[in-house]
Amino acid sequence: MDRIVTNTIKMDTGERCCLITDKVSKMPLYYPCLYISSELRKRNESISTIELHSASIALFYRFLNFKKIDLEERIKTAEFLRLQEIDALKEFITKRMKKEKVVNLDSGCRVSSNTQYFRLTAITKYLEWLCDFFTVSYKRDHILIDKFIAKMKSHRPKIRLRNQNLINDKNLSNNQLNILFDVLKIGSEINPFKADVQRRNRLMILILYHLGLRAGELLNIKVTDIDIGSQTISINRRADDPNDSRIKQPLVKTLERKLSISNDLCNEICDYIKIERRKHRMKKDNGYLFICHKKGNTFGEPLSIQAYHKIINALKNSCPELSRMTGHKLRHTWNYEFSSKMDQMENPPNQYEQEQMRSLLMGWKEGSGTASTYNRRFIEKKAGEIALNMQKEIINRGGV
Structure with a gap:
């Protein structure tokens, strides 16, 4: 379940770049890496911020692998995630990660509501981008996408003010x-x-x-x-x-x-x-x-x-x-x-x-x-x- 990981590399120019990769195949995940390069780096986000967003997206893909969900096919056919799957994702992202491993929920190791909020927000932003990306190719109705994104946002926990x-x-x-x-x-x-x-x-x-x-x-x-x-x-x-x-x-x-x-x-x-x-x-x-x-x-x-x-x-x-x-x-x-x-x-x-x-x-x-x-x-x-x-x-x- 922990096969999807993040790696930060240093380029010759000194710029640090974060990749989301599959540990088994050693290959970067195409769409997550495209999102990082075309959206996060374009906004001149710091590498630490990019790493945090990438870690959340990597956790999301671990969930997809665990549930055997083909995300791309779901988006192409406008099925997206079902309500029970969003509920399961909300529970999944409460887990504390240590050295690229996800701790079992039964152990009581849960992250704070602030971290849960950030993770779901980062995942939702990625999903919104990915849905828009496929909408251009498959001419999907934006109304369905907006409803799905609104449903994702509604599952974020309440947080205390920073x-x-x-x-x-x-x-x-x-x-x-x-x-x-x-x-x-x-x-x-x-x-x-x-x-x-x-x-x-x-x-x-x-x-x-x-x-x-x-x-x-x-x-x-x-x-x-x-x-x-x-x-x-x-x-x-x-x-x-x-x-x-x-x-x-x-x-x-x-x-x-x-x-x-x-x-x-x-x-x-x-x-x-x-x-x-x-x-x-x-x-x-x-x-x-x-x-x-x-x-x-x-x-x-x-x-x-x-x-x-x-x-x-x-x-x-x-x-x-x-x-x-x-x-x-x-x-x-x-x-x-x-x-x-x-x-x-x-x-x-x-x-x-x-x-x-x-x-x-x-x-x-x-x-x-x-x-x-x-x-x-x-x-x-x-x-x-x-x-x-x-x-x-x-x-x-x-x-x-």
Whole structure:
């Protein structure tokens, strides 16, 4: 059932391209690949977005194989999918996939309603395109297609608003931060990393925490992006860089920007470049700040997103207090502390100015609304504290 898979390849130009293939025949699936090239790539979607759409379509073709449905013949004869088949598809796409395998539904491993919504939306868009494609050849009535597509859309689950999920995502507490940096001390007995990568891994976490970067932004930093004299780091977009050997290239989702760095962070960066990175770089230096130290085929290559996640998982497993840590929570922590600093100022900037400053530092487009979301989360916490203090005062006055 898992014979239909996705593969991302790197072309000579540096562009990453995603294919949907049959593992048995080793052949790409014609119509899905045509859809990817003629629709998704034409819209200049990022490779990560194309991979997500492709994974959903691959899952759909696994379902078709499982149910022995000839999709092309169904569309040619205007039969499409029956109601019970759409219901079965809705249940099928709730399964969690691991390493190109679909986990049995009985195991309880189901994806979130947001993921289910995305998968069904991606499949429906593909079906709409495929129906239109065959309509030209077979002169089918668009009314039947519209009814079928409407039926597909109606089966998508209700989802919570994205910003609501963002509000509920907590930052790391002061205690967790203290424990985290105790674990990361060079030479510490509780440091989970080997000696030759401790300085690199500590620096990665420091940059995430001090600058609030995303993982893709962190792994895209080159040594030339760092200006020691002015103590700044430039965050640059490098999609489809031909000099980046990583097939799954980490991407900068936000706007390019230049960020100031403290003396301490600047010294940490210099120490890593002079002491550790110099020993592990290849003769033909690729220029990326964080590189692989492990001997083998990837020695000296830019650190992969998979290696980054292994580092985060090692920290999560180092002690119970960090068991729910993620790299992105350091970005949330930065935003919470930014709000806290603004709140502590005698004459803080107004809310509009704060949102402008936050958007500039995070790389968000001005007016996108993301900055105000973070502001609202801090305000909600402060409002909760004030409400509790009011209740305590009422109790002290004999109000209970």
